[in-house]
Amino acid sequence: MKLKQLEGLLGGLDQFPNPKVELEQYPTGPHIASRMLFTAENSFEDISNKVVADFGCGCGTLGVAAALLTLIRHVLSIDIDPESLEIASLNAEELEVDMDFIQSNVMDLRWRGSTSLEVKYGILHLLNGDIWGQVYTIFLVHTLGQIVDTVIMNPPFGTRKKGADLDFLNVALKVASQAVYSLHKSSTREHVKRTALRDFNACNAEVLCELRYDLPKLYKFHKKKEVDIAVDLWRFVPGKHQS
Amino acid sequence: MRLLTHNMLSSNIKGVEKGFPLRIEAEKVVEKPVEMNADFLRKMFEKVEWKAFVEASRSMGYAQLPEEVDSGMLESDEFLSRFHHALLELHLEEGALVCPETGRRFPVNKGIPNMLLHEDEV
Numbered sequence: 001m002k003l004k005q006l007e008g009l010l011g012g013l014d015q016f017p018n019p020k021v022e023l024e025q026y027p028t029g030p031h032i033a034s035r036m037l038f039t040a041e042n043s044f045e046d047i048s049n050k051v052v053a054d055f056g057c058g059c060g061t062l063g064v065a066a067a068l069l070t071l072i073r074h075v076l077s078i079d080i081d082p083e084s085l086e087i088a089s090l091n092a093e094e095l096e097v098d099m100d101f102i103q104s105n106v107m108d109l110r111w112r113g114s115t116s117l118e119v120k121y122g123i124l125h126l127l128n129g130d131i132w133g134q135v136y137t138i139f140l141v142h143t144l145g146q147i148v149d150t151v152i153m154n155p156p157f158g159t160r161k162k163g164a165d166l167d168f169l170n171v172a173l174k175v176a177s178q179a180v181y182s183l184h185k186s187s188t189r190e191h192v193k194r195t196a197l198r199d200f201n202a203c204n205a206e207v208l209c210e211l212r213y214d215l216p217k218l219y220k221f222h223k224k225k226e227v228d229i230a231v232d233l234w235r236f237v238p239g240k241h242q243s
Numbered sequence: 244m245r246l247l248t249h250n251m252l253s254s255n256i257k258g259v260e261k262g263f264p265l266r267i268e269a270e271k272v273v274e275k276p277v278e279m280n281a282d283f284l285r286k287m288f289e290k291v292e293w294k295a296f297v298e299a300s301r302s303m304g305y306a307q308l309p310e311e312v313d314s315g316m317l318e319s320d321e322f323l324s325r326f327h328h329a330l331l332e333l334h335l336e337e338g339a340l341v342c343p344e345t346g347r348r349f350p351v352n353k354g355i356p357n358m359l360l361h362e363d364e365v
Contacts, residue, residue: 049286051251072283074247085355098277100248104358108365110255112263112292147251147290
């Protein structure tokens with residue numbers, strides 16, 4: 001699928017009719033969404049043959065974009081707001097893409113294998129204090145695959161709930177095994193990079209490009225008719241997961 | 244919600260030690276055919292917790308999966324097509340996911356499970 005075609009399809013999606021300011025609900029425009037997913041797939045092969053999770057999916061734009069780009073993937077979109085999920089579900093149906101949705105707080109969701117060590121074909125007994133038990137444990141932690149390969153997201157910027165952008169990044173880096181694609185205000189670039197590498201155990205943090213995020217006047221408190229925010233499209237690589 | 248998704252989720256209630264797998268209460272299951280891709284299935288095979296997957300597919304009314312598997316079975320078209328069907332074509336539209344430890348029900352409506360926790364469960 002060509003970039004322009006993807007962008008065109010995404011332009012037809014329904015968006016928030018009554019956005020909730022406390023959740024920082026802003027639609028991810030087709031320009032940004034198409035570029036984000038196109039790059040993820042064509043430059044990094046992070047979508048085909050992968051399990052892809054959209055954290056804070058809103059009306060579903062990013063997940064739908066991933067689902068449109070290739071048929072060979074599993075897309076799972078998560079949001080806390082049932083009304084958005086309803087719209088996202090209809091958007092997916094409209095464009096005839098199959099994807100799953102979950103209503104949840106991204107911070108609270110627990111994934112299989114994230115806290116306990118479960119071996120595929122048996123049960124592991126942790127032998128406390130036994131050196132061989134510990135060696136075996138470490139071996140298993142590294143051989144168990146993380147289930148989600150790629151996380152894609154347009155997280156809240158943290159204007160309502162301070163630090164929300166980094167909270168999302170933190171959990172994304174814990175869940176993804178291969179890559180995290182995310183959008184953050186360009187003004188926070190150094191802080192995001194430092195936090196990702198130093199505190200969130202990312203082994204790589206790269207700004208793929210800077211984009212303009214057109215925010216139309218959605219809320220009453222917006223003074224200008226339209227505002228342009230510089231955002232960075234990031235690709236993070238999680239460090240080795242340890243338990 | 245498909246079984247591939249169900250296979251990834253654990254109960255997230257505070258204090259629960261073994262929240263996987265969530266038990267399925269199926270009230271409405273819908274079959275939606277999708278094109279099969281063998282390479283993708285082989286990749287997903289590495290990720291799937293098989294015992295929970297077989298149990299879950301039974302709850303959805305499908306009992307054609309072998310109890311035990313090995314990667315050699317991936318060469319069989321018959322196996323691949325059953326695996327594909329159960330993993331990606333069966334949708335839980337209405338019902339619930341139940342925490343195996345506490346019995347707490349997470350309702351599923353229009354194919355979407357609600358995993359939101361109450362205040363005392365966080």
